[in-house]
Amino acid sequence: MPVCPVCFEDAESVEYATMHNHSWKNHACDGHGLCWRCLAQHVEIQLLEGRYNVRCPGAAGCSYRLVSLDVGRALDVLEREDGKEEVVGTLRLRYEQLRSDCHQHRLRELLKKSQGANEAWLLTRVQPCPRCLTLVRKETGCSHVFCRCGSDFCFPCGAPPGGCICSQMRRPGGSKVVFAAWLRSADESRVEWLWDYRGLVDDNDDDGDEEVEQELPQGQVPGTPRSFLSTWLEARGFRCGPRRSP
Ligand SMILES: [Zn+2]
Ligand SMILES: [Zn+2]
Numbered sequence: 001m002p003v004c005p006v007c008f009e010d011a012e013s014v015e016y017a018t019m020h021n022h023s024w025k026n027h028a029c030d031g032h033g034l035c036w037r038c039l040a041q042h043v044e045i046q047l048l049e050g051r052y053n054v055r056c057p058g059a060a061g062c063s064y065r066l067v068s069l070d071v072g073r074a075l076d077v078l079e080r081e082d083g084k085e086e087v088v089g090t091l092r093l094r095y096e097q098l099r100s101d102c103h104q105h106r107l108r109e110l111l112k113k114s115q116g117a118n119e120a121w122l123l124t125r126v127q128p129c130p131r132c133l134t135l136v137r138k139e140t141g142c143s144h145v146f147c148r149c150g151s152d153f154c155f156p157c158g159a160p161p162g163g164c165i166c167s168q169m170r171r172p173g174g175s176k177v178v179f180a181a182w183l184r185s186a187d188e189s190r191v192e193w194l195w196d197y198r199g200l201v202d203d204n205d206d207d208g209d210e211e212v213e214q215e216l217p218q219g220q221v222p223g224t225p226r227s228f229l230s231t232w233l234e235a236r237g238f239r240c241g242p243r244r245s246p
């Protein structure tokens with residue numbers, strides 16, 4: 001057994017998860033010989049201090065950030081310690097919560113600024129993960145993408161497996177990517193504030209002319225691309241906009 005450089009005990013060394021799919025690959029870190037218990041304690045402190053995006057504590061300057069699989073394994077180790085079961089349960093929830101809060105906040109900021117050229121361009125190239133809301137970029141030609149949180153989804157509509165609404169969104173000469181289409185229309189979407197969001201971005205790959213559609217003004221003629229989500233999706237039985245009480 002190697003000796004951990006932090007606690008100097010002989011213990012099993014940390015091996016970070018290797019994630020490699022056609023969407024992304026995580027930066028490699030060999031774990032620096034750190035033991036699982038030390039990593040678990042570090043993760044616990046970080047989560048208690050409100051940080052979900054935990055950096056590798058093995059060496060000064062290591063830029064590796066733990067993926068959810070690493071955090072999960074560290075918490076498993078912590079859970080095996082006496083009397084830690086309840087704490088770990090709370091920490092797991094906290095991790096999901098912190099991650100989701102952070103990404104929701106980022107998503108809001110991005111949409112608020114979507115008039116800006118950079119943000120507008122970004123909205124035509126990314127899709128929020130339906131589970132953790134991280135903005136995922138399409139790196140390859142495949143429309144099936146993977147997120148760092150471990151989920152996969154359909155890139156053009158942002159739907160989790162089985163929930164694709166691309167066929168419902170097809171329109172003549174239409175674009176392929178509709179930002180957060182699934183999150184804005186599916187009953188399973190838990191991002192309620194997005195249901196209110198009427199701005200829409202098209203990926204006009206064909207003419208290279210990126211158009212950002214802003215808030216739907218009052219009295220806007222239905223059927224224009226601006227009201228695409230509200231009219232096309234509603235006509236097809238998808239709810240769009242805030243949930244109304246019956
Ligand atoms: Zn250690
Ligand atoms: Zn490292």
Ligand SMILES: [Zn+2]
Nearest residue numbers: 129132147149
């Ligand atoms: Zn995700």
Ligand SMILES: [Zn+2]
Nearest residue numbers: 154157164166
């Ligand atoms: Zn789809």
